[in-house]
Amino acid sequence: MSTRTESFEALAARLTPACEALIAQYEEPRSALLPIMHLFQENEGFVSPEAMRFAASILGVSPAVVESTVSFYTLFYRRPVGKYVLQVCRGLSCTVSGAEEIMKYFREKLGIGHLQTSDDGLFSYEEVECLAACDKPTCMQVNLEFFYSLTSAMIDEMIAAMRAGTFAVAPMAQTQTPGKTWSVKQDGEVSMGRKSLGATDVPHPNNAGGLGDASGLIMLDRFVTNEIAMRGRSNERLVQDASSVADVLGDHEHAGH
Numbered sequence: 335m336s337t338r339t340e341s342f343e344a345l346a347a348r349l350t351p352a353c354e355a356l357i358a359q360y361e362e363p364r365s366a367l368l369p370i371m372h373l374f375q376e377n378e379g380f381v382s383p384e385a386m387r388f389a390a391s392i393l394g395v396s397p398a399v400v401e402s403t404v405s406f407y408t409l410f411y412r413r414p415v416g417k418y419v420l421q422v423c424r425g426l427s428c429t430v431s432g433a434e435e436i437m438k439y440f441r442e443k444l445g446i447g448h449l450q451t452s453d454d455g456l457f458s459y460e461e462v463e464c465l466a467a468c469d470k471p472t473c474m475q476v477n478l479e480f481f482y483s484l485t486s487a488m489i490d491e492m493i494a495a496m497r498a499g500t501f502a503v504a505p506m507a508q509t510q511t512p513g514k515t516w517s518v519k520q521d522g523e524v525s526m527g528r529k530s531l532g533a534t535d536v537p538h539p540n541n542a543g544g545l546g547d548a549s550g551l552i553m554l555d556r557f558v559t560n561e562i563a564m565r566g567r568s569n570e571r572l573v574q575d576a577s578s579v580a581d582v583l584g585d586h587e588h589a590g591h
C-alpha cells in the first residue's frame with residue numbers, strides 16, 4: 335500500500351532547482367550524484383528507481399552508473415524503510431563493551447532482527463560495522479544522529495519517545511509503506527561470494543555482462559593454459575559455457591599474450 339501523497343513528477347519538479355544548484359557547485363555534473371541522491375532520500379525516505387532515472391537524466395549519465403553508485407553505499411536505501419532507522423555498532427570496541435547484549439535487547443524489544451522493519455513501519459533495525467566512535471561504546475545512529483554509551487534504560491526511553499512522536503531526532507520521510515526488509519537480495523548474494531550469472535547473449539567480452547576487461551581474459555587464459563577444469567568451478571554463464579570462453583580467447587588471441 336502506498337502512502338505517497340505527491341507524485342514523483344511533482345517531487346522531481348519541486349527538487350529540480352535544488353538539483354541544479356548542486357550541479358552548479360561542481361566542475362563535472364556527475365560529481366553531484368551523491369548529494370542529489372541524498373536529497374531524494376530525504377524527501378522520499380529512500381532512493382526510488384524513478385529518482386535514480388531522474389538523476390541519470392539530469393546528470394547526463396547512464397542509469398547503470400547511478401544504480402551502481404547508489405548500490406555501493408549502504409546509507410542509501412533502495413527500498414522503503416521505517417521512520418526511524420536504528421543502526422547499532424557491532425565493531426570490535428563496541429563488542430568488547432557489551433554490544434551483543436545491547437543488540438539482543440533491541441531485537442527483543444522491537445521484535446525484529448537485523449535488516450528488518452517493524453510491521454507498523456516505525457522502526458528499521460540494522461547491526462553495522464564500526465561507526466568511528468570507538469571511544470564511546472556501545473554506540474548507534476538513529477537516522478544518522480549519534481547516540482553513545484547505550485544502556486537498556488536509554489533504549490527503553492528512546493523507543494518510548496519514538497512511539498510517542500517526541501524523540502529528539504526527526505523521523506525520516508516515508509512516502510511508501512516499507513516491506514519486511516529494505517535489503518536487496520542480489521546484493522546479499524554478491525557479498526556472500528555468489529556472483530551474478532551475467533547477462534545472456536553477450537558475445538563480446540567488453541560488452542556489459544561479458545567476460546570483462548583484459549585482466550579477466552588474462553585470468554581465463556591462465557585457466558585454459560594450465561588446463562584447470564573450469565566447469566563446475568563457477569556459476570558464471572560464460573565460464574559454464576566452455577565453447578564461448580574458447581571463442582572469446584580465440585578472437586582476442588589470448589589478449590595479446
Ligand code: FES
Binds near residue numbers: 424425464468469471
Ligand atoms: S567499534 Fe563501535 S564505533 Fe568503533
